[in-house]
Amino acid sequence: MIVDGMTRSFDAGDRTVLADVRRFVGEEVGAASPAFLHDLQLAVTEACANAVRHSGTDRIRVTIGRDGACVEVEVADDGVYSMTLPVPAADGQHRGMYLMTTMVDDFHLTRGTEAHAGTVVRLLKCPPP
Amino acid sequence: MDDAPVTVEMNGDGLARLRGELDLSSYDDVSSALAPLFDADGDVVLDLAELTFVDSSGIRIFIRLHTALQERGGHLILRGPTANVARVFAVAGLPQMGIAIDEVPA
Numbered sequence: 001m002i003v004d005g006m007t008r009s010f011d012a013g014d015r016t017v018l019a020d021v022r023r024f025v026g027e028e029v030g031a032a033s034p035a036f037l038h039d040l041q042l043a044v045t046e047a048c049a050n051a052v053r054h055s056g057t058d059r060i061r062v063t064i065g066r067d068g069a070c071v072e073v074e075v076a077d078d079g080v081y082s083m084t085l086p087v088p089a090a091d092g093q094h095r096g097m098y099l100m101t102t103m104v105d106d107f108h109l110t111r112g113t114e115a116h117a118g119t120v121v122r123l124l125k126c127p128p129p
Numbered sequence: 130m131d132d133a134p135v136t137v138e139m140n141g142d143g144l145a146r147l148r149g150e151l152d153l154s155s156y157d158d159v160s161s162a163l164a165p166l167f168d169a170d171g172d173v174v175l176d177l178a179e180l181t182f183v184d185s186s187g188i189r190i191f192i193r194l195h196t197a198l199q200e201r202g203g204h205l206i207l208r209g210p211t212a213n214v215a216r217v218f219a220v221a222g223l224p225q226m227g228i229a230i231d232e233v234p235a
Contacts, residue, residue, distance in 0.1 A: 018152045019134045022182070038182070038213040045184045049153040095221055096185035102220050 002072050002122075005065030012052050012060050012077070021048050021062055028064040029071055033127070039103040040071060040125045046100035047075040047121040055079025055112065055119055070105070070126035081111035081119045135180070137162035143169045146176040151187035160190055167197040178209035178233070188221045195228050209233040 022041045057077035112119035135149035195205035208231040
């Protein structure tokens with residue numbers, strides 16, 4: 001759980017859902033370097049794209065909060081996690097998880113299952129020292 | 130594609146310009162728009178100076194296009210990416226695949 005975070009719910013079937021999520025991240029993060037904001041938006045985009053493409057969820061809930069100087073983002077869906085190991089394929093498939101994890105300082109994945117639907121991806125991004 | 134976050138402008142002779150934000154939502158539309166370039170002879174240049182965002186889906190389009198061009202000895206050249214986009218290309222390993230990242234000074 002992110003304490004004192006701001007949550008917004010998005011329609012996973014909306015054509016502009018990923019761009020809308022990026023706008024939300026930009027609004028909530030506020031003042032930050034362009035590279036910091038971009039890299040966080042990319043990681044969140046990849047987390048949401050996984051939910052849209054693989055989980056079967058109708059909605060995505062994005063929560064943004066602060067942990068000291070760092071920004072925490074939680075992406076939660078109502079689906080089932082169906083990805084295999086994030087090994088990049090020759091045609092560029094599965095690069096999403098790789099990019100997502102590279103763009104943040106830490107991440108945690110709680111996989112939704114058939115018995116307990118709902119995947120939660122938690123991302124932590126900190127400014128450079 | 131009226132409300133599309135990304136637009137594709139085909140300029141002939143293996144040249145196209147992408148503007149806006151390229152992500153999973155626009156993967157099919159952008160793939161279709163760029164389809165003629167997959168059959169190009171020689172190199173293809175994509176002008177990315179006004180592409181402000183690209184995710185792994187966009188990366189995948191570029192890799193597929195480059196792979197198709199390589200079959201006829203051609204290469205993909207990504208021209209003028211912004212600093213953020215160029216960093217994503219580097220992390221994704223596009224230069225190691227032979228895709229040229231042509232960073233034109235602004």
